[in-house]
Amino acid sequence: MRMRMTCVATIATLAVAGCASTSPGYGPGYGSAGTAPASGRCFDCGTVVAIETSAAGGGTNVAGPVLGGIVGAVAAKELARRNTDSEGRRNVAIAAGAAGGAVAGNAIQNRVEANRSGYTVHVRMDDGRTTAVHQADLGGIREGSYVRVQNGRAWVY
Template sequence: MRLRLFLVLIPLAMLAACATPGGGYYSQGNQYHRPAYDGYARCQSCGVVEKIDRVYGERESSGGGAVLGGIIGGVLGNQVGSGSGRAAATAAGAIAGGIAGNNIERNNKSAPWYELYLRMDDGRRIVVTQRDLNGIREGAYIRISNGRAYLN
């Protein structure tokens, strides 16, 4: 009985050793991809980049940067001089800080960001928005972590 079981299990073990694991990568040019969705999710937070759009922000500011810059500039200007010179330095610091804060806010808002259109392993299609690509290209296999896409 044991010999018969042993003779059946040996060929089965040899066949199992020859099997290739499902879900492996395949190569297309110099990029590696996973096979198309077949009904089984391999990685809940992994997928392929289908398209990348570069989006430009607005050139306008809300005024928050100017207010914050004015406050900081006024506080720093108040540290300089004494008497009426201190008042002038406070006013000049507030004005200069307001201008600088407004420009910083406007430049930050106008910086481009990227919308990555992804096809996830479980079949979902999602869009992730982030400021930088960090080497991600169309066709790349990525992982989503904390709302950002990273090369996997």
């Protein structure tokens, strides 16, 4: 019985010791601050290969107002059908819904385009991948800069 317990304890000790050892070149894992692979470079770093500028209001786009007008007219038609018997009131409601929908669609489109203005930074990562991040400002980044891509943004490394 004592021999059996000694064997079980020895096997358990070896198993736990085997799990605790690390292999060469392996770090604590993704997202660990201040660590880098054995090559000396970080896993989310790379070189900027291109920077594209995108400005808001670059052209006239009527998709927002048109789609908003259609949705507004359909919604107003359905509401007027349920709430009134007069054909004239239905037509006025449909026209008002279309106009309101067009104004709302235009406002939504302008807000979306304003959020798109900025820079698209294309980065060739150290492991060969290519990624692109969109950000409002460059913060000193130029083509050829060595950057770290973190939280959807490129930072000078």
